[in-house]
Amino acid sequence: MTNIENIINLLDEKKYALVRSILIDMNAIDIAELMEELNDEHILILYRLLPKDLSAEVFTNMESEMQEIIIQSITDKEISDLIELLFIDDTVDFIEELPANVVKRVLSSTNPEKRRLINQFLNYPEDSAGSIMTIEFMELKKDMTVGESIERIRRIGINKETVNTCYITGQNRLLEGEITLKDLVLADDEVKIKDIMSLQEDLIFITTDMDAEDVSNLFRKYSILSMPVVDSEKRLVGIITVDDILDVVQEEVSEDIEKMAAILPLEEEYMKASLFDMAKKRIVWLLVLMITATFTQAIIRGYDNLLAANVMLAAYIPMLMGTGGNAGSQASTLIIRGLALGDIEMKDFFKIVFKEARISFMVGSILAVINFIKMYFIDRPDNIFISVAVSISLIITVMIAKIVGGSLPIIAKKLKLDPAVMAAPLITTIVDAVTVLIYFSIAMALLSI
Amino acid sequence: MTNIENIINLLDEKKYALVRSILIDMNAIDIAELMEELNDEHILILYRLLPKDLSAEVFTNMESEMQEIIIQSITDKEISDLIELLFIDDTVDFIEELPANVVKRVLSSTNPEKRRLINQFLNYPEDSAGSIMTIEFMELKKDMTVGESIERIRRIGINKETVNTCYITGQNRLLEGEITLKDLVLADDEVKIKDIMSLQEDLIFITTDMDAEDVSNLFRKYSILSMPVVDSEKRLVGIITVDDILDVVQEEVSEDIEKMAAILPLEEEYMKASLFDMAKKRIVWLLVLMITATFTQAIIRGYDNLLAANVMLAAYIPMLMGTGGNAGSQASTLIIRGLALGDIEMKDFFKIVFKEARISFMVGSILAVINFIKMYFIDRPDNIFISVAVSISLIITVMIAKIVGGSLPIIAKKLKLDPAVMAAPLITTIVDAVTVLIYFSIAMALLSI
Numbered sequence: 001m002t003n004i005e006n007i008i009n010l011l012d013e014k015k016y017a018l019v020r021s022i023l024i025d026m027n028a029i030d031i032a033e034l035m036e037e038l039n040d041e042h043i044l045i046l047y048r049l050l051p052k053d054l055s056a057e058v059f060t061n062m063e064s065e066m067q068e069i070i071i072q073s074i075t076d077k078e079i080s081d082l083i084e085l086l087f088i089d090d091t092v093d094f095i096e097e098l099p100a101n102v103v104k105r106v107l108s109s110t111n112p113e114k115r116r117l118i119n120q121f122l123n124y125p126e127d128s129a130g131s132i133m134t135i136e137f138m139e140l141k142k143d144m145t146v147g148e149s150i151e152r153i154r155r156i157g158i159n160k161e162t163v164n165t166c167y168i169t170g171q172n173r174l175l176e177g178e179i180t181l182k183d184l185v186l187a188d189d190e191v192k193i194k195d196i197m198s199l200q201e202d203l204i205f206i207t208t209d210m211d212a213e214d215v216s217n218l219f220r221k222y223s224i225l226s227m228p229v230v231d232s233e234k235r236l237v238g239i240i241t242v243d244d245i246l247d248v249v250q251e252e253v254s255e256d257i258e259k260m261a262a263i264l265p266l267e268e269e270y271m272k273a274s275l276f277d278m279a280k281k282r283i284v285w286l287l288v289l290m291i292t293a294t295f296t297q298a299i300i301r302g303y304d305n306l307l308a309a310n311v312m313l314a315a316y317i318p319m320l321m322g323t324g325g326n327a328g329s330q331a332s333t334l335i336i337r338g339l340a341l342g343d344i345e346m347k348d349f350f351k352i353v354f355k356e357a358r359i360s361f362m363v364g365s366i367l368a369v370i371n372f373i374k375m376y377f378i379d380r381p382d383n384i385f386i387s388v389a390v391s392i393s394l395i396i397t398v399m400i401a402k403i404v405g406g407s408l409p410i411i412a413k414k415l416k417l418d419p420a421v422m423a424a425p426l427i428t429t430i431v432d433a434v435t436v437l438i439y440f441s442i443a444m445a446l447l448s449i
Numbered sequence: 450m451t452n453i454e455n456i457i458n459l460l461d462e463k464k465y466a467l468v469r470s471i472l473i474d475m476n477a478i479d480i481a482e483l484m485e486e487l488n489d490e491h492i493l494i495l496y497r498l499l500p501k502d503l504s505a506e507v508f509t510n511m512e513s514e515m516q517e518i519i520i521q522s523i524t525d526k527e528i529s530d531l532i533e534l535l536f537i538d539d540t541v542d543f544i545e546e547l548p549a550n551v552v553k554r555v556l557s558s559t560n561p562e563k564r565r566l567i568n569q570f571l572n573y574p575e576d577s578a579g580s581i582m583t584i585e586f587m588e589l590k591k592d593m594t595v596g597e598s599i600e601r602i603r604r605i606g607i608n609k610e611t612v613n614t615c616y617i618t619g620q621n622r623l624l625e626g627e628i629t630l631k632d633l634v635l636a637d638d639e640v641k642i643k644d645i646m647s648l649q650e651d652l653i654f655i656t657t658d659m660d661a662e663d664v665s666n667l668f669r670k671y672s673i674l675s676m677p678v679v680d681s682e683k684r685l686v687g688i689i690t691v692d693d694i695l696d697v698v699q700e701e702v703s704e705d706i707e708k709m710a711a712i713l714p715l716e717e718e719y720m721k722a723s724l725f726d727m728a729k730k731r732i733v734w735l736l737v738l739m740i741t742a743t744f745t746q747a748i749i750r751g752y753d754n755l756l757a758a759n760v761m762l763a764a765y766i767p768m769l770m771g772t773g774g775n776a777g778s779q780a781s782t783l784i785i786r787g788l789a790l791g792d793i794e795m796k797d798f799f800k801i802v803f804k805e806a807r808i809s810f811m812v813g814s815i816l817a818v819i820n821f822i823k824m825y826f827i828d829r830p831d832n833i834f835i836s837v838a839v840s841i842s843l844i845i846t847v848m849i850a851k852i853v854g855g856s857l858p859i860i861a862k863k864l865k866l867d868p869a870v871m872a873a874p875l876i877t878t879i880v881d882a883v884t885v886l887i888y889f890s891i892a893m894a895l896l897s898i
Contacts, residue, residue, distance in 0.1 A: 027651070029671055154635050163631050164613045164674070181630050182612050186603050202476070220699060222478055223692045225613070225674060242691050243672045249695065250669060253702050254786055260706075261782035262775050269792040270783050275804065279811045282779050286847075289775055290816055293768035297828070300764040307763055311756045314763040315749040318770055318881055319742035325774070325877075326711050326738055330731050333710035334719050337703055343718040355724065362728045367739055379746070398735075428774075432767055 004037050011042050020049045028057035035066060044073050056085035064097035071102055079109040087161060089134045092121040129215050130208035132248055133229045133238030138166040140193055142176055147189035162241055165226045168197050175200050175228055175236040205230055206240060215240060216249045217342040256340060259420035260333065262289065295433040303440040312381050313443055316390045317436065323367065324397040324435045325428035331356055331405030332427050336419045339409060349410050356406035357399065364398030385446040393439040401431045453486050460491050469498045477506035484515060493522050505534035513546035520551055528558040536610060538583045541570040578664050579657035581697055582678045582687030587615040589642055591625055596638035611690055614675045617646050624677055624685040625649050654679055655689060661697045666791040668694050705789060708869035709782065711738065744882040752889040755896070761830050762892055765839045766885065772816065773846040773884045774877040780805055780854030781876050785868045788858060798859050805855035806848065813847035834895040842888040850880045
């Protein structure tokens with residue numbers, strides 16, 4: 001931290017050369033982090049102190065608000081220079097966060113070829129393979145020798161995101177195969193690429209419209225460092241490297257977890273999100289669930305005579321609802337996660353329902369027995385039928401909760417809805433109403449004997 | 450699928466040469482997947498049909514049960530050959546899943562040097578960097594030239610997990626720097642490694658005892674493909690590549706999600722776990738939460754006179770508890786996730802509590818107003834104070850739920866407990882009891898006016 005204070009002091013004292021010499025030895029990501037602590041004026045000075053290459057790298061790693069501050073403050077010429085140095089996917093990432101008028105200014109400072117590419121990227125759906133791929137890959141031809149290939153990599157490889165895997169393309173950029181830099185280095189110079197490359201039919205590849213989650217499952221399954229992305233005609237349009245996927249995976253998982261907890265997905269980290277934004281993202285579902293709880297209210301009110309005669313019945317509503325909710329969310333959570341990881345498929349639907357039915361019968365029965373014993377010896381209600389009613393309701397509640405929890409996420413996916421939205425809170429509300437209905441029906445039947 | 454039936458038919462007809470020719474063209478991961486569909490006898494035949502290199506690769510990608518079947522059925526000589534071909538980390542992964550007597554047999558079939566390494570690996574704590582690293586990395590010396598280095602990679606690189614990044618070590622394997630294969634290829638043959646390598650002080654590195662979650666956060670932050678792992682004396686002991694991390698991340702996330710849903714972590718995929726195992730992993734928390742719900746029961750029973758006089762009060766218990774539970778799990782989920790990603794630190798504790806207090810006041814007030822309007826116009830309770838009591842309880846419940854939900858995970862981490870275990874269900878139980886207590890106290894006070 002003294003490092004930051006030190007740099008702020010030096011900036012205040014206008015000792016810019018010294019600041020520059022400190023920054024040059026630092027990692028771009030750490031510089032971007034450091035800049036978050038500075039005021040707007042210092043941010044701009046510091047940005048301009050950096051050598052061009054480093055400044056582009058630092059820019060890529062900044063928060064989008066800071067990128068906007070810089071873009072708003074630098075000249076058109078500087079914007080154009082910056083975009084020349086950025087990878088196209090990084091350019092697109094920051095453009096997506098800018099207000100429309102600033103986007104216009106950025107695009108008009110860009111050369112036509114790059115502008116065309118940026119627009120193409122902006123058209124890929126969010127979280128599709130197209131939107132996360134990079135187009136800076138190394139292309140080779142199958143008739144080249146290893147020596148020629150290495151020569152080519154030396155000439156133009158410096159600007160590619162990775163050359164660890166090179167791709168062999170034919171006419172119209174049709175993907176024909178791939179070869180690793182390692183294999184090139186291990187082979188003799190005169191060998192032809194086509195004799196040592198992995199053929200297209202043996203490659204695992206991605207299509208531009210593939211979902212990021214499926215892409216990550218492919219990477220996990222095959223443990224590959226990079227995969228080619230092809231369009232519908234098998235033309236190579238980009239590559240995805242596993243380090244890009246790591247970030248996407250964590251974002252997708254955070255989104256899923258937030259949805260399961262009935263929060264609309266946040267775009268920012270907890271500590272950085274504004275109060276108002278946080279409240280907005282949370283109130284939507286709380287409101288929906290509060291209103292839907294009206295069903296449960298209505299059911300309870302429908303039994304007010306029964307309740308008035310046996311006030312003790314009310315004491316078991318929380319336990320029954322809580323157990324039902326927990327049992328349901330156990331099932332739904334496992335299914336949602338399994339769907340995301342590709343471990344569970346649609347065709348498993350009936351197997352899952354049957355499995356949940358059996359698990360819940362086991363679990364529910366054990367809970368019911370323990371509850372009955374506890375009520376018999378400790379709670380001692382005036383009427384033993386209250387204990388019986390609570391225990392039987394417990395089994396039925398747990399079974400319904402687990403079957404609903406296990407099947408709703410799959411049905412959601414079948415209907416092309418997000419399984420994670422069908423999670424705990426929504427299922428709990430359904431299970432709550434059903435629980436109360438079963439409980440009072442059974443109690444009514446038993447207590448009127 | 451016809452592929453599998455085809456292979457089963459060929460195995461039945463003992464057309465082994467044909468099976469072998471089909472397998473040789475397949476990906477090792479796909480072969481391992483295919484073997485899961487076969488019976489034990491066919492598994493063994495198929496395993497022996499594979500060329501040695503491929504069989505080791507297929508073995509690595511198998512489920513542990515199948516690895517055990519194979520190890521139990523092959524000769525000591527075959528085990529020894531297999532272990533020679535496996536990477537050390539893969540060997541350790543499968544040994545960890547074997548029963549003790551089989552482990553003994555495997556270790557006695559291994560040469561002493563390898564046995565020593567395996568034992569060392571087995572000593573790293575689970576999910577530590579040491580347990581996931583690989584020791585097959587490429588080592589260079591700083592006084593070598595680029596030409597000599599490439600020569601060395603050609604000679605021994607074939608057996609290394611990755612040569613995309615090579616590590617420069619000094620005496621006693623002290624880490625001195627790293628260089629990418631790309632930089633080697635781009636440089637002239639006569640250049641010395643020390644003149645182009647990245648120096649140790651600029652490297653991001655991992656220590657063997659670092660937690661897998663922290664390792665993955667480092668990979669995400671710096672977007673690197675591989676990182677060196679050093680011991681306490683900065684000696685290079687292994688490397689971690691980002692593709693290994695992807696798997697670890699998904700496993701850790703699954704564990705966290707399961708804990709948040711009150712399930713003891715499963716070791717197997719949903720479809721593969723046994724009924725009994727699933728029931729066992731779920732009943733523990735359901736039982737704990739059912740028993741703790743006794744507090745809420747006791748509170749309700751304490752107010753039975755109030756309830757008997759105003760049966761309608763019972764109808765709002767589910768809505769209040771549900772809203773409290775949801776509000777609490779929203780907060781706890783965000784905090785648990787933030788802690789896992791490293792976005793939230795201990796020192797943010799008071800900031801978080803203050804933030805949750807303000808958010809919950811906003812959210813709670815809006816819910817209370819809407820609830821009051823709804824009750825006034827739709828539910829129309831006999832006594833307007835019931836509406837007032839429910840609405841005020843709603844604000845207080847949401848606030849307590851969010852403050853408890855936001856702070857418990859951090860307190861858990863401070864106490865070196867797992868924050869995920871402090872999640873929704875446990876917090877819900879606490880919030881339930883508090884909610885009911887507040888609700889009835891307020892109702893009692895207002896209705897006796």
